Amino acid sequence: MNEYMEAALEEAKIAFDLGEVPVGAVVVRGGEIIARAHNMTETIKDPTAHAEVLAIREAARALGGWRLIGCDLYVTMEPCSMCAGAIVWSRVERLFYGARDPKAGAVGSLFDIPGDSRLNHNPEVVVGVMEEECSAIVKDFFRELRIRKR
Amino acid sequence: MNEYMEAALEEAKIAFDLGEVPVGAVVVRGGEIIARAHNMTETIKDPTAHAEVLAIREAARALGGWRLIGCDLYVTMEPCSMCAGAIVWSRVERLFYGARDPKAGAVGSLFDIPGDSRLNHNPEVVVGVMEEECSAIVKDFFRELRIRKR
Numbered sequence: 676m677n678e679y680m681e682a683a684l685e686e687a688k689i690a691f692d693l694g695e696v697p698v699g700a701v702v703v704r705g706g707e708i709i710a711r712a713h714n715m716t717e718t719i720k721d722p723t724a725h726a727e728v729l730a731i732r733e734a735a736r737a738l739g740g741w742r743l744i745g746c747d748l749y750v751t752m753e754p755c756s757m758c759a760g761a762i763v764w765s766r767v768e769r770l771f772y773g774a775r776d777p778k779a780g781a782v783g784s785l786f787d788i789p790g791d792s793r794l795n796h797n798p799e800v801v802v803g804v805m806e807e808e809c810s811a812i813v814k815d816f817f818r819e820l821r822i823r824k825r
Numbered sequence: 826m827n828e829y830m831e832a833a834l835e836e837a838k839i840a841f842d843l844g845e846v847p848v849g850a851v852v853v854r855g856g857e858i859i860a861r862a863h864n865m866t867e868t869i870k871d872p873t874a875h876a877e878v879l880a881i882r883e884a885a886r887a888l889g890g891w892r893l894i895g896c897d898l899y900v901t902m903e904p905c906s907m908c909a910g911a912i913v914w915s916r917v918e919r920l921f922y923g924a925r926d927p928k929a930g931a932v933g934s935l936f937d938i939p940g941d942s943r944l945n946h947n948p949e950v951v952v953g954v955m956e957e958e959c960s961a962i963v964k965d966f967f968r969e970l971r972i973r974k975r
């Protein structure tokens with residue numbers, strides 16, 4: 676489990692170095708990482724280019740279909756409503772995330788989209804995997820941003 | 826207002842002919858349509874390829890930045906949580922939609938994401954624009970699908 680979150684954290688570090696909010700995600704199937712991505716909203720000027728959306732799209736390309744049956748998604752931060760919706764639509768089997776996002780999180784914080792039984796799919800959710808590391812990189816990012824802005 | 830929803834309906838018709846759930850969307854800025862898209866999930870095998878996400882991405886490309894300041898989004902169906910999240914993130918100013926989606930709608934039906942004051946942006950929402958036409962095309966689609974499946 677930590678092996679995959681470490682891979683997601685490596686992606687978050689790439690985002691950090693690009694000046695993006697450092698969030699990373701990987702999609703795992705049968706023990707193998709089939710997609711990896713990091714937040715790219717500023718770099719490619721696309722408001723939908725969150726790590727989870729990019730990883731899901733890459734995994735769908737790798738599998739040749741939009742249903743990510745038997746796939747687990749590891750992401751360093753709690754998904755927002757956009758990403759939580761994408762996770763439900765793509766039929767991700769299990770979602771593992773690191774740090775909570777009290778401002779926009781939609782998997783327990785503001786909303787609980789994957790847990791809503793009115794939707795047609797409810798992925799299993801595991802919260803707090805390598806939480807400290809996943810949270811630290813985001814805190815570091817915003818601390819540096821505040822220093823640079825002064 | 827109806828002029829733009831008619832353009833969104835034209836997009837929905839393209840989706841219908843492709844065998845996609847017929848939903849269409851356009852982005853309008855200063856009275857001009859700057860992006861138009863239709864649901865493409867099956868055609869391009871991408872679970873995130875809903876009309877709204879594709880239209881938002883196209884509008885961001887057209888504007889050269891991810892903030893859709895001063896932009897209105899017209900969509901034939903109530904956005905799901907993924908699309909509602911994308912609408913909030915991209916700072917769409919006003920959202921107009923046609924038919925409600927009681928199964929997955931996240932703009933009044935299951936959730937009200939754009940209206941949630943805890944999020945950092947709350948687009949204005951207008952519900953029920955050309956509702957009858959927007960609803961009819963989806964009903965026709967599922968009726969044909971049921972007939973074909975028999």
